[in-house]
Amino acid sequence: MFLLKTALQSLIGNGLKTWLTVFVLSLSFVMIILMQGILQGWSKQAIDDAQRWEIGDGQYWSAHYDPWDPFTLDSSTVAIPESFLPMIHQKMLEPILITQATVYPDGRMQGVLLKGIRANQQLLEIPTAGLVGDSVGPVPVCVGAYMARQLKVRLDDEMILRWRDKNGTFEAVDIRIAGIFKTSVPSVDNGVLWIDLNRLQQMTMRPGEANLLIKSPEVGVSQVEGWEYKSIEKLMESTLLLVKTKSVGTSVFYIIFLLLAMLAIFDTQTLAIFRRQREIGTMVAMGMTAGQVVRHFTIEGTMYAFLAIVVGAVWGTPLFWYMSKVGISFPVEAADFGVPMADVMYAVITPGLVIGTIIFIFLVTALVSYLPARKIARMNPTEAIRGKVK
């Protein structure tokens, strides 16, 4: 307690210099929590949105299905196994059929992925109810807002869709934009046209076939020959990896602040040990061991972290609250970014994150404070009292 008291008195005695160092360190402390909180929020939101819009509670992929290779789509379109049919009937599994196609909005040619989904599905948030059309008018399709902008189409606009059936024969039909939805999951928006599954199966001459099935939480995982189950973790692997990479990237900012603060602490400690030799000599002469004096200076340095956390808490708490409740909007479009990303991102600040950051800051500050204090152990007390330093 005595050590803490004297350490705090020494720090406060340093005046403005101390508070500047404390402020920079608090900046680093708040930034670490905020950045990590935003990335955690992004990660959570990405998984939530992907589950609601695309992956459900996991997916079954046909053996040759590779979402990164559209050229394999035809070969990966296979008959849905009979064992899945009761669950499809109960809407606990949702089959998706995918084929390549070309659309001609206003005479421009654009390649798209045509994805077939049941109009009455309830598993995903894609507004598929409008996909039920009549047999005479243009075929209704729905697109994401980004895709609508890419195609330069609006609701009820019509255009020609061209595709090939199972045998490779060209077919073309007029389609109508029956719905435009907004999503933060680019893979259901960018380059995708949604159409009624039954209609697409007829159009491609592939009745009862699909490329993948989306699972609801009510269905257990089973092994089906020719189909491979992909868990949420597996399906979100690349997104989470990107979040992790971003986490490393953003850490550069707070590492700079942290380095500045540590440099200031290191510098202050070195200078203090130089200027306060008589004090150190007196301490030793009065019976303190070198170890105790080193501990005194280390604690004194570490007190910067304590003050920074207090200061950081004062100005950081309202900021954390704001970021958790109001969030921050990014000008970047999710579909441009390639991964699920909402317009507004919310920080998820957990007690674990705050405590972890506090421990980290304490440890780094303690280390930086200890390094210059080691010099004290090598001091001769009589020479130190006389102010002679080697």
Place this chain on the structure above:
Amino acid sequence: MKRLLSWVVLVPLTILSTAQQFPTGKSLIEKVDKNMSANTRISLSRMEITTSRGNRTLEAKTWTEGDEKSFTEYLAPAREKGTKMLKTDEQLWIFSPSTDRVIQISGHMLRQSVMGSDLSYEDMMNDTPLLEQYAATVDAVEIRDGRNCWVVTLTAVKPDVGYYMQKMWIDQERYIPLQIEMYSKSGKLLKKIEMTDVKRIQGRWFPMTMVYRDMLKKGGGTRMTFLELQLDAALPDGIFTKSSLR
């Protein structure tokens, strides 16, 4: 009443007699094949691609043997110069000098456009005789470019054809198609080829200009003009091998 009866009887009879004068679709297609196909062909051609974004012109020299083998070397523009394309039976290989690599175009990649034109690799690759894929019927007589033409409708007899139906306007005297239209199964016009500038080359009639148009998109299509054409000429040895690509 008598007059009406005579119309009812005479008109169908006239139509029937006219229809009977039509040659069979099969015989017409055979004559077209005979006229246009040569054992070997060496050509220098220019391809002008007109899109809504602008124009592009390519020049290429092509060596062809029958319907199955061909070798093309692009001569212009500078960016494409040295690009070579080899087609043998069912395979297509491309050499790009910028990457110094030979790649095989296969599967669905064959559906991509050739050098941004209105032609796909598959269109180029398709060498199956028409009569093996389609049933041909002669429907009418029409005038195209001031010439009398038979209008022949080709309907797919095999499931694995790209275009379910084609319509061909065949010159009645020269036995060359002056226009081809390609339709989807539902009857939508997808592509159109117009042949003009018909010249007599070594005793055969040949259209020296062909304009390919994707009818669903805007743009002036792709104009292919033969600048030089030699039929049944001797080809260099080993030209249809992969080693000639580099």
